Amino acid sequence: MSMIPPSAASLRGAVDLSSLVNRPQPGAPGAGAGAAAGGASGAPGAPGAPGGLLQEATDATFTQFIELSNQVPVIVDLRADWAEASVELTALLTRIVTEYAGRFVLVGIDAQNNPQLAQAFQAQSVPTVAALVGGRPVQLFQGAYPEEEVRAVLEQVLQLAAQNGVTGTIDVGPVDPDAVVEPVEEPLPPHHAEAYDAIARGDYAEAIREYQTAIAQNPRDALAVAGLAQVKLLERLQDKSLDEIRSAAAAAPDDLAAQMLVADLDVSGGHIDDAFDRLLTLFPRQDADGKNAVRTRLLELFEVVGNDDPRVTAARRRLTMLLY
Numbered sequence: 001m002s003m004i005p006p007s008a009a010s011l012r013g014a015v016d017l018s019s020l021v022n023r024p025q026p027g028a029p030g031a032g033a034g035a036a037a038g039g040a041s042g043a044p045g046a047p048g049a050p051g052g053l054l055q056e057a058t059d060a061t062f063t064q065f066i067e068l069s070n071q072v073p074v075i076v077d078l079r080a081d082w083a084e085a086s087v088e089l090t091a092l093l094t095r096i097v098t099e100y101a102g103r104f105v106l107v108g109i110d111a112q113n114n115p116q117l118a119q120a121f122q123a124q125s126v127p128t129v130a131a132l133v134g135g136r137p138v139q140l141f142q143g144a145y146p147e148e149e150v151r152a153v154l155e156q157v158l159q160l161a162a163q164n165g166v167t168g169t170i171d172v173g174p175v176d177p178d179a180v181v182e183p184v185e186e187p188l189p190p191h192h193a194e195a196y197d198a199i200a201r202g203d204y205a206e207a208i209r210e211y212q213t214a215i216a217q218n219p220r221d222a223l224a225v226a227g228l229a230q231v232k233l234l235e236r237l238q239d240k241s242l243d244e245i246r247s248a249a250a251a252a253p254d255d256l257a258a259q260m261l262v263a264d265l266d267v268s269g270g271h272i273d274d275a276f277d278r279l280l281t282l283f284p285r286q287d288a289d290g291k292n293a294v295r296t297r298l299l300e301l302f303e304v305v306g307n308d309d310p311r312v313t314a315a316r317r318r319l320t321m322l323l324y
Contacts, residue, residue: 053097053170057107059116059200065107069132071168073161075104075140075154078111078121078128085144086127092147093129096154102169103158116200131157134164189214195227204235229303236264256282256290260297267301275301276315283322295319 057065057076065074077093079086090108097106111118111126121130121137129145131138138160140153161167188196195210211228214221237245245265249258259282266275276298283294298319302312 053102053105054094055105055107057109057114057117059114062107062109062117065105066132066135068105069136070134070166072102072170073104073157073166074132075106075157076109076121076130076132076137077106078109078118078123078126078130080111080126083126089127089129089144089150092150096147096151100154102171104154105170129153131160133157133161134166136164191217192223192227195224195231199231199234202238204231204238207231208235226303226306229300232300233264233267233304236261237268256286256293260294263297263301267304272305272309272311276311276318280315280318280322283319295323 055065065076068074075093075097077090079090081087093106097104109117111123111128117123118128121128122139123142125142127144128142129140131140138157140157145153187193191210191214195207195214198204198207198210208228208231211224211231214224215228218224240261242265245258245261249255249262252258259278263275263278266272266278279294279298279301283291286294298315302316305312
């Protein structure tokens with residue numbers, strides 16, 4: 001099992017960072033608005049009641065499962081109802097997860113109707129199966145897998161969960177696989193909702209303005225602060241390719257802007273330690289303005305990754321030593 005880029009989606013309504021570079025633009029094939037994406041159409045056996053073992057998610061409702069994964073591993077089934085192998089695997093996952101009686105939650109996602117999640121979990125084909133453990137995404141497998149191998153993979157997920165202190169279960173009572181009830185999402189605060197809709201449209205400048213307005217109205221709005229940092233990252237990487245960013249940095253090792261953009265790219269790809277080390281190594285060589293620029297970028301990336309992340313704690317400690 002291999003990790004996919006950690007998400008900053010502890011922000012309600014945020015988009016995952018793995019889809020930043022060369023993200024389809026509005027109106028392009030495969031582009032879609034998270035808040036407006038159509039709800040997943042219920043494949044046999046996949047959906048269930050909120051709080052149950054078997055649930056559905058969309059781009060707009062997925063955050064609740066990130067939080068749930070701190071209690072119990074969440075198995076993510078990105079599927080397409082028109083694909084026979086996908087339907088069969090969903091039925092198999094449903095049966096196996098039900099047998100574990102609360103040690104897993106299975107979340108079904110219609111990959112075609114929820115492009116942000118499909119990109120976030122690197123779903124190149126359906127079915128794609130991943131997991132969330134302690135808020136972190138883990139790639140599992142793509143394509144049809146025999147039952148014995150699926151069970152072995154889920155056992156590995158339980159071992160990984162135990163290593164990360166995720167050992168809970170959920171008490172759901174009898175499970176009715178045929179019950180179809182969509183999860184209910186509480187409405188976002190107005191400026192957060194406007195910002196999320198703007199992100200879904202690819203209008204990052206508007207999203208920045210909405211988050212800035214929210215912060216002006218409430219400077220202690222931590223979600224808005226983190227959302228602003230994230231959308232600024234989105235804007236900086238918009239319309240830029242991985243090769244373009246890395247080539248520019250390699251050609252100009254003393255170009256601070258180019259080096260900071262590589263750090264942005266590393267964060268978007270989950271290479272958090274590499275991003276922080278790059279910026280902290282650059283810091284002592286800069287003049288006063290350059291040091292301020294690096295410090296500001298680091299603080300924004302700390303918000304993107306999450307201030308409670310141990311990698312942020314270590315980088316913040318190193319930055320403090322460089323400052324003083």
